[in-house]
Amino acid sequence: MNQTNVKAIVIANQDYKEKDVLATLFTLEQGVISVVFKGVKNSNAKLKSAKELFTFGDFIYANGMLNTITSANVVTNFYDITKSLPNFYAACNIAKIIKAVLPAGEANSGLFVDTLKCLNLLNDSTVKPNLVLIKFLVRVFEGFGYRFNLNKCSTCGSAFLNKRYINLNDGDITCVSCKMGRVEELSNAEYQSLRLISLTDYDNLNSLKISSFVIDRTLYILKLNFEHRFGQKLDEI
Numbered sequence: 590m591n592q593t594n595v596k597a598i599v600i601a602n603q604d605y606k607e608k609d610v611l612a613t614l615f616t617l618e619q620g621v622i623s624v625v626f627k628g629v630k631n632s633n634a635k636l637k638s639a640k641e642l643f644t645f646g647d648f649i650y651a652n653g654m655l656n657t658i659t660s661a662n663v664v665t666n667f668y669d670i671t672k673s674l675p676n677f678y679a680a681c682n683i684a685k686i687i688k689a690v691l692p693a694g695e696a697n698s699g700l701f702v703d704t705l706k707c708l709n710l711l712n713d714s715t716v717k718p719n720l721v722l723i724k725f726l727v728r729v730f731e732g733f734g735y736r737f738n739l740n741k742c743s744t745c746g747s748a749f750l751n752k753r754y755i756n757l758n759d760g761d762i763t764c765v766s767c768k769m770g771r772v773e774e775l776s777n778a779e780y781q782s783l784r785l786i787s788l789t790d791y792d793n794l795n796s797l798k799i800s801s802f803v804i805d806r807t808l809y810i811l812k813l814n815f816e817h818r819f820g821q822k823l824d825e826i
C-alpha cells in the first residue's frame with residue numbers, strides 16, 4: 590500500500606462509525622486533505638492525541654478511498670488554545686478561513702506558516718485573539734489578490750482627506766465621492782489600526798496599542814469583506 594508523509598495541522602474532526610474519527614488536515618505538501626484515524630476512540634489507542642483539533646505534527650497515511658493515518662509524531666498540540674473561549678473561536682475561524690480559501694489538495698506554504706504562527710500566538714494568551722485573527726485575514730486578502738490600498742482612493746486615485754469606505758462588492762477602499770453600492774465606513778481609528786496591523790509582523794503584534802473597541806470594529810469590517818470575497822460567514826463568539 591502507498592504511504593505518504595506530510596507535515597500537517599488538524600483543522601477539523603468529527604466522530605465516524607463507532608471508534609473512528611474523520612479529520613481534515615491542512616498539510617504543507619498537499620493543502621487540505623481528508624483522512625480517517627481508525628480506532629482512536631479506544632482509551633489506549635496510540636493515535637489518540639494526534640487526532641485532536643489544532644494538533645501539529647508529522648503524519649503518515651495510507652492512500653485509499655479514505656486516506657488512513659498509520660503513524661503520527663505530534664510536534665505540539667496547542668492545548669492551551671482550548672482553555673480560552675475567545676482564543677478557541679479565533680483558531681476555529683482560522684480553520685474555517687483555510688477551508689474556504691484553499692481548493693482541496695492545493696498546497697500553500699505561506700498560508701501554512703501563517704497558520705502555525707497564529708496558533709502559537711493563540712496558545713500563548715498574551716496577545717488579543719482578535720488581533721491575531723485580523724492579521725491572518727489581512728494576510729489572506731493580500732495572498733489571494735484582495736490587498737487593501739490604504740493610501741489613496743481605489744477609484745479616483747485621490748489621497749484620502751477624511752472618510753474612507755470599503756466597497757463590499759469588490760473589497761476596494763474608496764473616498765466619499767466614489768463610494769457606491771454596499772459600503773461600510775472605515776473610521777480614522779479603524780483605518781489606522783488596519784494600517785498598523787498590516788505593517789506589523791506576527792511576532793510584534795503584542796506591542797500594538799489598539800483599543801478593544803477599535804479591534805472589534807475592524808474585525809467586524811474584515812469579516813464582512815471576507816464573507817463578500819469568499820462567500821463564507823465567519824463565527825461570532
Ligand SMILES: [Zn+2]
Nearest residue numbers: 742745764767
Ligand atoms: Zn475617489
